Amino acid sequence: MYYQIINNTSFETDTQPWRPIAYNNYTLGTPVVNITSPGYNDNSAVQLNLNSGNLTIDSHLTLVQDISQRTVAFDNGLRLRAASEVKVLTGNSITDRVEVSLTLASSNGNLAKIHYVLASSTALPTNSTSDAYFAIRWLGSSPWITLDRDVTRDSASAFPAIFGSLSTVKDIQFSVFSTSQGAPTIDPRIRYYETGGDSYWNTTETVVFDPDADGLFNPSTDWILYDRGAPPPGQPLGIDLRIKYVDTNLNGRWDSGEPIVYDLKNEGIYDLAANDPVINGTAVGLKE
Numbered sequence: 001m002y003y004q005i006i007n008n009t010s011f012e013t014d015t016q017p018w019r020p021i022a023y024n025n026y027t028l029g030t031p032v033v034n035i036t037s038p039g040y041n042d043n044s045a046v047q048l049n050l051n052s053g054n055l056t057i058d059s060h061l062t063l064v065q066d067i068s069q070r071t072v073a074f075d076n077g078l079r080l081r082a083a084s085e086v087k088v089l090t091g092n093s094i095t096d097r098v099e100v101s102l103t104l105a106s107s108n109g110n111l112a113k114i115h116y117v118l119a120s121s122t123a124l125p126t127n128s129t130s131d132a133y134f135a136i137r138w139l140g141s142s143p144w145i146t147l148d149r150d151v152t153r154d155s156a157s158a159f160p161a162i163f164g165s166l167s168t169v170k171d172i173q174f175s176v177f178s179t180s181q182g183a184p185t186i187d188p189r190i191r192y193y194e195t196g197g198d199s200y201w202n203t204t205e206t207v208v209f210d211p212d213a214d215g216l217f218n219p220s221t222d223w224i225l226y227d228r229g230a231p232p233p234g235q236p237l238g239i240d241l242r243i244k245y246v247d248t249n250l251n252g253r254w255d256s257g258e259p260i261v262y263d264l265k266n267e268g269i270y271d272l273a274a275n276d277p278v279i280n281g282t283a284v285g286l287k288e
Contacts, residue, residue: 072169077152090121099115101175112131117133117134132158209225263276
């Protein structure tokens with residue numbers, strides 16, 4: 001990304017003065033932000049890597065440069081130019097997208113943000129009085145998506161009520177958003193001891209890890225994950241498909257230390273807002 005007053009646009013050495021901000025990123029095996037080659041008409045570019053951590057709210061990774069102290073005036077000459085190559089974008093939620101955005105400040109303190117969405121999995125979020133989304137339809141032959149926007153004109157169409165009071169640019173951001181909506185993470189070795197006479201787990205019943213998946217409690221090999229009283233030896237163990245785990249290392253099976261929760265809505269993600277019961281470990285959304 002480049003603008004006439006923004007320095008280090010080629011990322012030859014590091015990301016300064018761009019500051020990374022991340023939430024709930026479970027990217028493994030590679031830095032979340034790294035310098036790569038080649039860039040767009042240059043030797044270097046910055047690469048953002050994001051894997052969502054199974055929440056109903058989005059995971060995100062952003063490079064932000066605060067230019068509020070440099071008084072970038074909002075006037076008719078304001079343009080935003082950027083170039084981005086989207087390597088991989090998977091997902092099926094409205095939050096799976098890549099964007100470049102500008103935060104604008106008004107003379108009376110209001111903030112407005114223009115989001116230029118370079119790639120998305122589904123429809124864009126709904127515009128509001130403070131956020132406007134523009135889909136960039138790239139038809140070029142190069143894998144690099146280039147952006148050259150008249151910010152003043154876009155702001156006039158997006159924010160007619162406050163357009164006259166917009167005065168400066170507060171920051172510029174390059175962001176990746178995602179929310180996991182993949183296959184439910186069910187491990188048939190995670191079972192429970194039914195004591196209530198129904199066919200599903202509840203919080204008064206013990207949850208057991210059954211390594212050989214034989215469906216019988218063996219106190220010498222099985223261990224208790226959620227203790228409400230050990231089952232008798234040889235007692236049958238049930239399976240509830242709403243007992244799921246957060247696959248933090250993305251290996252397709254439960255490992256000790258990975259959170260186990262009860263998916264009340266049976267939607268395949270940990271729902272912090274719905275208070276999905278935590279059976280074992282610390283739920284992703286509750287981590288520091």
